[in-house]
Amino acid sequence: MEKESRSSLSKLIEAYDKRDLAAIQWSENQGQTVGFLGSEVPEELLIAAGFLPIKVAGTEKTDTRIGSVYLESGFDPMIHAQFTRLVEGSYSYLDHLIVSNSSDALIRSYYYLRALHHVEREVLFPKPFFHDFLHTKFHSSALYNRDRTKDLINQIEVWTGEPLREERIVEAIKTCNETRTLLKKMDSFRRCEQPRISGVHALKIIGASMFMEKVEFNNLLKQYLDKVSEMPVIKGVRLFVTGSSHEHTQFYEAIEREQAVIVGEDHENGSRYYEGLVDQEVDPIDGIVDRYHYRFNPSSQATVSERVASLSENVVAAKAQGVISFIYRSDDAPSWDFPEQKKILDKLGIPVLLLDKQDYKVADEKGLRKKLNQFIDEIKRNSSKNINIEGERND
Amino acid sequence: MTEPHTSAKKDTRGTQRGTASVKRLNTPKLATAYQKEWFLSLREKVEAGEPLAFVNADVPQEIFRAMDIPYVVNQWWSSVCSAKQMSPYYLDLLNEHGYRQDLCRYCSLSLASAFDTEPEKGPWGGLPKPTVAVTRLTCDSQSKIFELWSKKFGVNFYALENTVPREIPNNWWELAPDKWEQLFEPHRLDHMLEDFKGLIRFLEINTGKVFSETKFKKVLQLVNEQAEYNRKTRDLISKTKPSPVSITDTVPAVMVPQWQRGTQWAVDIAKHLYEEVKGLIEAGEAVCKNERVRLMWLGRGLWFNLGFYQHFEKKYDASFMWSIYLALASDAYARYGEDPLRTLASRFVGMEDMLHMPPWNSDWYVKEAKNNNIQGAVHIISDSCTMSAGGTYFVKKAFEEANIPLLQLHADPVDSRGWDNDVMTAKIEDFIENEIGVKPC
Ligand code: SF4
Numbered sequence: 070m071e072k073e074s075r076s077s078l079s080k081l082i083e084a085y086d087k088r089d090l091a092a093i094q095w096s097e098n099q100g101q102t103v104g105f106l107g108s109e110v111p112e113e114l115l116i117a118a119g120f121l122p123i124k125v126a127g128t129e130k131t132d133t134r135i136g137s138v139y140l141e142s143g144f145d146p147m148i149h150a151q152f153t154r155l156v157e158g159s160y161s162y163l164d165h166l167i168v169s170n171s172s173d174a175l176i177r178s179y180y181y182l183r184a185l186h187h188v189e190r191e192v193l194f195p196k197p198f199f200h201d202f203l204h205t206k207f208h209s210s211a212l213y214n215r216d217r218t219k220d221l222i223n224q225i226e227v228w229t230g231e232p233l234r235e236e237r238i239v240e241a242i243k244t245c246n247e248t249r250t251l252l253k254k255m256d257s258f259r260r261c262e263q264p265r266i267s268g269v270h271a272l273k274i275i276g277a278s279m280f281m282e283k284v285e286f287n288n289l290l291k292q293y294l295d296k297v298s299e300m301p302v303i304k305g306v307r308l309f310v311t312g313s314s315h316e317h318t319q320f321y322e323a324i325e326r327e328q329a330v331i332v333g334e335d336h337e338n339g340s341r342y343y344e345g346l347v348d349q350e351v352d353p354i355d356g357i358v359d360r361y362h363y364r365f366n367p368s369s370q371a372t373v374s375e376r377v378a379s380l381s382e383n384v385v386a387a388k389a390q391g392v393i394s395f396i397y398r399s400d401d402a403p404s405w406d407f408p409e410q411k412k413i414l415d416k417l418g419i420p421v422l423l424l425d426k427q428d429y430k431v432a433d434e435k436g437l438r439k440k441l442n443q444f445i446d447e448i449k450r451n452s453s454k455n456i457n458i459e460g461e462r463n464d
Numbered sequence: 465m466t467e468p469h470t471s472a473k474k475d476t477r478g479t480q481r482g483t484a485s486v487k488r489l490n491t492p493k494l495a496t497a498y499q500k501e502w503f504l505s506l507r508e509k510v511e512a513g514e515p516l517a518f519v520n521a522d523v524p525q526e527i528f529r530a531m532d533i534p535y536v537v538n539q540w541w542s543s544v545c546s547a548k549q550m551s552p553y554y555l556d557l558l559n560e561h562g563y564r565q566d567l568c569r570y571c572s573l574s575l576a577s578a579f580d581t582e583p584e585k586g587p588w589g590g591l592p593k594p595t596v597a598v599t600r601l602t603c604d605s606q607s608k609i610f611e612l613w614s615k616k617f618g619v620n621f622y623a624l625e626n627t628v629p630r631e632i633p634n635n636w637w638e639l640a641p642d643k644w645e646q647l648f649e650p651h652r653l654d655h656m657l658e659d660f661k662g663l664i665r666f667l668e669i670n671t672g673k674v675f676s677e678t679k680f681k682k683v684l685q686l687v688n689e690q691a692e693y694n695r696k697t698r699d700l701i702s703k704t705k706p707s708p709v710s711i712t713d714t715v716p717a718v719m720v721p722q723w724q725r726g727t728q729w730a731v732d733i734a735k736h737l738y739e740e741v742k743g744l745i746e747a748g749e750a751v752c753k754n755e756r757v758r759l760m761w762l763g764r765g766l767w768f769n770l771g772f773y774q775h776f777e778k779k780y781d782a783s784f785m786w787s788i789y790l791a792l793a794s795d796a797y798a799r800y801g802e803d804p805l806r807t808l809a810s811r812f813v814g815m816e817d818m819l820h821m822p823p824w825n826s827d828w829y830v831k832e833a834k835n836n837n838i839q840g841a842v843h844i845i846s847d848s849c850t851m852s853a854g855g856t857y858f859v860k861k862a863f864e865e866a867n868i869p870l871l872q873l874h875a876d877p878v879d880s881r882g883w884d885n886d887v888m889t890a891k892i893e894d895f896i897e898n899e900i901g902v903k904p905c
Contacts, residue, residue: 138857139857140853141845141847141850141853141856142847143846143847143848143849143850143851143852143853144850144853170628172604173602173603173604173850173851174604174850176628177820177821177850177853177855179628180821180822180855181822181855181857181858183632184632184822184823184855184858187632187823188823188858188861198630199628199630201627201628201630203625203627203655204601205601205623205625207625207659207662209625209655209658209659209662210625212658213625213627213651213655216651217651368604369604370604370607371607372607372608372611373608373611373612374611374615399847399850401567401568401603401604401605401848401850402604402605402608404563404564404567405563405567405568405605405608405609405612406608407562408561408562408563409612411562425564426564
């Protein structure tokens with residue numbers, strides 16, 4: 070039985086590691102693929118139209134120098150990696166590309182991608198469509214978001230050449246909600262007293278859902294979760310990761326090599342992806358817009374106090390013994406959050422390690438290991454939790 | 465004004481790292497004298513119980529003007545702190561409070577000054593306590609800075625949303641004044657209108673002030689008059705060789721009144737600038753009588769070192785005669801329309817696109833370069849600001865296609881701590897000599 074669960078896990082891991090494979094196969098079978106950048110693109114609508122939505126992402130092998138020809142150093146390295154993969158042609162199989170406004174850097178990337186279509190003779194990615202989705206919780210934003218979602222439906226209908234039927238949307242909502250429910254269930258095996266899923270595996274599983282067909286993903290995850298309670302308990306210091314997002318597992322691996330287990334995170338490729346369900350009892354467009362609008366905001370779109378509140382809530386719920394704030398260079402938003410987040414964590418007696426100005430790939434493995442070791446050892450020594458380890462700065 | 469501090473740490477207050485500019489015109493002198501007087505009277509008013517708004521540069525200040533709410537603009541205050549050589553002191557304070565060194569220096573000086581335990585020792589007695597703070601979400605850090613700032617003072621803050629266009633217009637500057645309904649997608653204007661109504665209600669509640677529609681219409685009319693004078697001044701300079709003025713003259717002469725727009729004083733000073741420039745031309749005055757190079761300064765002004773440009777005038781007869789400030793004031797502000805609030809929305813809805821987004825900005829730069837007979841452009845890029853990045857690749861490409869040499873430099877416009885005058889001077893000298901092909905006089 071454990072074997073069966075492992076094989077579903079290895080399929081999920083494969084989908085994560087070979088993140089273009091499913092989409093390329095889908096294309097070869099005459100299906101249309103849509104790449105998305107940003108966390109407000111409603112996958113439900115794309116699935117309803119018969120598309121395969123694929124998150125545009127870098128990998129730890131991406132050579133970000135290509136993206137750096139176009140993007141300035143004020144853009145964080147994850148955007149450099151995503152941009153690189155688009156301009157170098159890794160996504161030439163895409164039929165369509167949608168960008169949403171998850172961050173300033175992403176909005177600017179959209180302008181640049183669009184400008185490339187305007188000024189270059191040859192570009193290797195589809196012309197981007199912008200899904201303008203506002204984050205303030207004002208009523209005017211909610212109405213704006215509804216109208217922009219209708220614009221997106223219109224665009225999808227242009228792409229498919231036929232009306233997007235409501236029953237298809239309802240069906241897709243069900244599928245995506247199932248994904249979220251299953252991922253939430255997976256999360257409970259991380260947050261519980263005796264975690265059985267590592268942070269690395271969790272990150273890969275969550276990521277896999279963005280790189281493969283959802284029904285297939287749900288089946289694999291169900292199989293895995295059916296048996297997960299039989300898996301061995303993972304021992305180690307319980308850590309929570311905040312700050313920038315992670316689309317490869319290098320950093321998670323580095324942490325979990327040091328007798329620690331990541332029991333939660335609040336970035337876009339972590340729990341935020343499956344946070345909140347689409348209400349199936351209401352008008353489907355209302356349900357979709359509200360789900361994407363009312364989730365907790367990513368750092369790039371939240372105020373400091375929102376981030377402080379959501380971090381302390383999440384850290385307590387995950388029973389974390391320590392927090393690591395990992396921030397890419399030029400990712401300004403989490404850097405603004407950190408000093409106030411540290412204050413609340415100090416109050417809670419939860420130590421925090423700041424790893425600031427990080428590169429896309431772990432650059433100094435030895436140095437990182439030393440910092441992690443020190444931090445984790447300190448937590449172990451102070452099992453009373455009432456300790457305070459100063460965050461390190463790399464300024 | 466209080467005496468300067470004497471402790472070791474406070475010695476850094478006002479450390480001289482740049483040079484002030486030598487002013488050719490009287491208008492900037494009048495403008496800078498006025499802004500000090502204006503600020504001191506604002507202090508008095510606020511101390512007497514008037515509300516004070518602290519706003520970001522891209523917030524519709526016309527609304528505050530129509531409501532008689534005194535306001536201070538974040539970036540204006542940054543430029544004042546910077547010109548007074550106080551940015552190193554303030555930014556160090558910010559770092560001491562846990563914020564990293566290179567975090568948004570252009571927009572965080574006011575927040576940094578709020579950490580000062582002796583705020584009254586800031587420029588002109590420091591910023592008075594505000595009643596409200598208003599920003600616009602044009603980058604990820606704005607809501608952070610403004611929330612932190614407003615919490616520091618225990619006041620409410622309002623964030624205006626920012627929307628993104630899907631269409632790329634041709635020659636936006638031709639459509640902006642009267643055909644803005646064509647230039648901007650209607651849903652963006654509709655949303656901004658709603659957002660402005662929300663802002664007005666927020667201000668009514670938080671300041672007790674009333675929005676006067678009559679005054680508002682007058683304010684809009686005054687802003688247009690000011691913009692028309694700026695346009696005339698820009699056109700005059702652009703077609704005059706040798707250039708009568710440099711950006712050292714025009715930046716303060718345009719930017720001080722820009723923050724006072726919607727007043728008769730701002731119109732008068734814009735008119736004064738126009739007449740003074742015209743007078744210089746008639747008298748045959750010029751920055752470099754034997755002008756050999758006309759240069760553009762793309763990007764934000766070097767606020768702590770406005771005298772920087774004068775070196776090149778002397779050494780090469782090269783005049784930095786174009787900056788975004790006068791040009792934007794000429795092309796991006798004037799708006800004519802039936803519905804006053806929607807007309808105002810049209811001034812702000814695309815401001816970010818025009819300034820920072822390719823191809824809106826790159827097309828406009830090239831159009832301006834051609835109209836001004838520019839021979840070289842220096843583009844300043846602040847690495848600590850995504851917003852100021854402005855599509856450097858596309859700007860470079862546009863200039864290459866137009867056959868105009870371009871030098872891209874990395875520097876922060878307000879933080880003098882990282883500025884190396886010799887290195888920057890050498891780079892520009894090399895550019896003038898080897899890219900443009902002009903040797904020292
Ligand atoms: S990113 Fe630029 S515009 Fe935004 S707050 Fe920072 S310095 Fe200011």
